[in-house]
Amino acid sequence: MISSLDQPPRAQKPKRTATPAQPSLSVDDIARVKVLLPLPFPGPLDYRVPDDMVLSPGEIVVVPLGRREELGCVWDDESAAPPDFAPPPARVVEASKLRAVCTRSDAPPFPPGWRRFIDWVAAYTLAPPGLLLATALRMQVSPAPRPALGWVRCEMPPDLRLTDSRRAVLAQASAVPLTTTDLARMAGVSSGVVRGLADAGGLRSVPMAPVGSSPSPDPEFAPPDLSTEQTEAAQVLVDAVKADRFQGILLEGVTGSGKTEVYLEAVAEALRAGRQALVLLPEIALSAQWVDRFARRFGTAPALWHSDLSPGLRRATWHGVLSGEARVVVGARSALFLPFRDLGVVVIDEEHETAFKQEDGFFYHGRDMGVVRASLSGVPAILVSATPSLETLANVESGRYRHLILTSRHGGATLPSVTLIDMRIDPPERGTFLSPVLVTAMEETMARGEQAMLFLNRRGYAPLTLCRSCGHRMQCPNCTAWLVEHRARGILTCHHCGHVEPIPETCPSCGAAGSLTPIGPGIERVLEEARARFPDARILVMASDTLGSPDATAHAVHQISNREVDLVIGTQIVAKGWHFPHLTLVGVVDADLGLGGGDLRAAERTVQLLHQVAGRAGRASAPGHVLLQSYACDHPVMLALASQDFRAFMDQEAAQRRPGHWPPYGRLAALIVSATSADVADTLANALGDAAPDQPGIAVLGPAPAPLAMLRGRHRRRLLLRAPRNVALQPILRAWRARVTIPAQARVDIDIDPVSFL
Structure with a gap:
């Protein structure tokens, strides 16, 4: 977690010009x-x-x-x-x-x-x-992409020979340029017909708008109708942008309270001042509905930045940001590294999401670095969430961040009721996973013409496959992980390294035929049960396996919003800020799933995830209901969800972490040793353990095998350094790493402020 102690002193802000003045370094004074x-x-x-x-x-x-x-x-x-x-x-x-x-x-x-x-x-x-x-x-x-050429209608040559195909092309052509491919598709002809008509003088080529270009967003296009509570919060954000200095602001609001509409007023103020705005989303799946909302507010779409864009569009967006033509960018964490010339505000939506943490290449947290980007630019950083992270709440508690709270849902909608289903009292039928209580609620919901959702944060058909004869478990050859069965595709796969193999007909260990048995449910198995129980229901599955792109996600959201779906079954993708006005029932199949293991943040993450899932229900006039299936109804997480007292739970979490100086009340850094050989990994990890810093207040845990002791064919060991909040870890870590020689076949990755402990 980044605190104000870590942020650089605010320098005198330069005058805002298209090209900031820079000191020259000539041979006369500096060679x-x-x-x-x-x-x-x-x-x-x-x-x-x-x-x-x-x-x-x-x-x-x-x-x-x-x-x-x-x-x-x-x-x-x-x-x-x-x-x-x-x-x-x-x-x-x-x-x-x-x-x-x-x-x-x-x-x-x-x-x-x-x-x-x-x-x-x-x-x-x-x-x-x-x-x-x-x-x-x-x-x-790399140069900015050149505009493509498109075809428009022109004055017809008197001797132009017209055929039915050419007439079809001319019927589709207009003053708006279209590519050869698009014009041919719309006219139902081949590309050769379009080119032949152009050669004959029936079409004229003109440059098309550059890839990714669009009109500038208009802050006055469609101002929202805000409630009194929303208006007051929006005014605070607008004033922060006008102040032209760094401020950290947490915008907290119950699910469905209109947080997006509120912070878009800060974006509008940045646009009025002729400046740029950056909005970070934790996953690209969120972009479809968000972009539609943005376009309704500002009359045009923002610039997008994420890994799924084509190279040409990424290049165009990059140059648009550098030139200042791209006024608003919405993107994943990597959008932080775009070369903004004149930032006016940084927004981190769903700031609690762990998807903001980068763990490939080099380790950084998008939320924290977003605050740093705002601080270095001297502009406000707005962090947005219905379930803020303990790190952000600690910054509020210490006075580093201002706190705005939206207490009610927008438009008169009410928060859903939350009920625990004790699976020890109301267990499912043998071989199934839905309690009779949940099944009855789903029947009643769909009978009323309303939509229901089942949530299980586990992809595939079953997380484990074992042999009934010898007990053999199907394991990944490259990772310390079980292979997940995806029955629809007939494969076993590893969700860590991507290894895939067909489901065998016999046990690889004992050779018994037909003895391999799936253990536990994934969403494919829940889908199988739902189809058997509700054969007439229109069912849609939302998971990264089924929604491979933002376009596919947008289509799924469109189907749900248009009531073309009765039942949604999904993984954590359904917890992201969707607005489904006709969805009134949410059933969580396994509410206990995230509570196992030794993860420091397991309870906090589970509360945040299930609270967000529950927030999909009852977002319009019809009341919502949430049913949580649990075998541990007396667990603090379940009690917090049932009482909907998120703040009391977070206060309890804070009280447990303070005494041991665990984040956010202390600092952590992980050293992850990996090597192709287990012996090399052990030797290097032990050498690092022997060379560990010995300073007052600093503790080093490990070395120990990582929970994923082998990942992608590399053996992994972990050490964890813990220090008080006021200790800078970087000099300690540099000196520690320098005391040990790292062999060529090994690697030591350093993760400051780790989120995952795998």
Whole structure:
């Protein structure tokens, strides 16, 4: 968790201009420049500035490196990271040994705020800054996509020969340009017919709008009709944007309270001031309904940024952000690294979501780095959630963040009732997973013409397959994990590494035929039971297996909203801020699922997830009902959900973590050792354990095998460092890692502020 103690002092804000003024570094006063290369070096390298060249920070240059040349970025002399965790200064190279910069690119320079952010993130996460630069540099030097050509109608040549196919094309053509493919599809002809008509003079080619371009959002297009409570909260956010300085603000509100409409008023204020806005969502699946809501408010869609975009659209969005033409960007956590020229506000929606944590490449938390991005830009950071994380609540408690609360649902809707089903008292029939109490409620709901939802956060048909004869369990050959049966596709698969194999007809261990048995339910198994119990119901499954893209998700949401579905069965994707006005019943198949294991945040995550799932019910005039199937109805999590007293539960969680200095009241850093050999992993982990820091207040736990002791064929060991809140971990971790030689076949990843402990 990032606190205000970690954030850099607020510098005097520069005047906002299209191209911020930057200090020149000429040979007359400084014969050298620092150049950051897209390579895993600990920092930028020094180069000599040729006599005929003047360079400024942010410019793209070509420099020699060994026997080759590399693209790099002229970097600032001083790191933007706070001194307590900034890397030590690099050794100064004698001027006579400096090699000269080769050439300077004509590409626009990276903005100062973006460079400060890269420095800050790299220093905090202990990631080589060049790795953060690599993707950005590729985007920067690649030209923005050229507009494609489209066809429009023109004045007909008198001798033009018309056929039925050509008439069909002309009937579809207009003053709005269409591509050859689109025009041919609409006319029901081949592409050759379109091109032939154009060659004959019947169509004229014109440039189409650039990929990803759209009209600028209009803050006055359709102002919302807000309640008194919403208006007061929106005014606080608008004033924060006008103040033009960093503030952390938590916007908390019950599910269905209209939080999105409220924070969009802050976005509107940034647009009025001619500035840019960034909205982070935890998953791209959320973008479909969010974009529709945005377009209704501002008259056009925002720019999107996530991994599912085409390369051309990503390139166009990147250049649009850099030029300032992309005024509002909504994206996943990686949108933080876009080169905004003039940010006016940063919004982190569903801030409690663990999907904001990046655990591939280098480790960072999108929520925390979003706050840092806002702080370095001197603009407000708005964190939004119905179930705020304990980290964010601790920042509110300490006075670092302002707290706004929406207490009621919008439009007169009421919160759903929550009932626990004790599975020891009302168990399902043998071989099934739905309690009679839940089945009856589903029958009554669908009989009224209302929609129901079943939630189970487990993909596939069954999480485990074992042999009834010998007890053999089907395990992944690459990971310490059971293979999950996906019966619809006839496969067993590992959800960690992607290993796939067909479901065998005999046991691989004892050879018994027909002895392999699925154990436990996944949503495919729940779907099987639901189809048997409700044969006439229109059922839709929402899971990452069935919704492979934002377009597929948008189509599913459209079906539900248009009442083309009676029953929704889904994994955690259904918990994301959807608004389904006709859905009145939510049944949680296994409410105890997330409570097992030794995860520090297991209880908090379970409460947040199930509270969000419950919030899908009763969002319009009809009242909602939530039924939780549990074998542990006296567990604090179940009691909190039944009483709907989220704050009392979080107070209890805080009281349990404070004495042991567990986050957010202390700091954690994980060292994850991995190697292709178990012996190498053990030797390196033990060496790190022997070299562990020995300082007052600091505890090192481990080494120990990770819960996933093998992942993707690599053996894994973990060490966990715990320290008081006021201790900077980065210098300690740098010194610790430097005391141990890491063999070539091994790797040590450092995760500061870990979220997952697998």
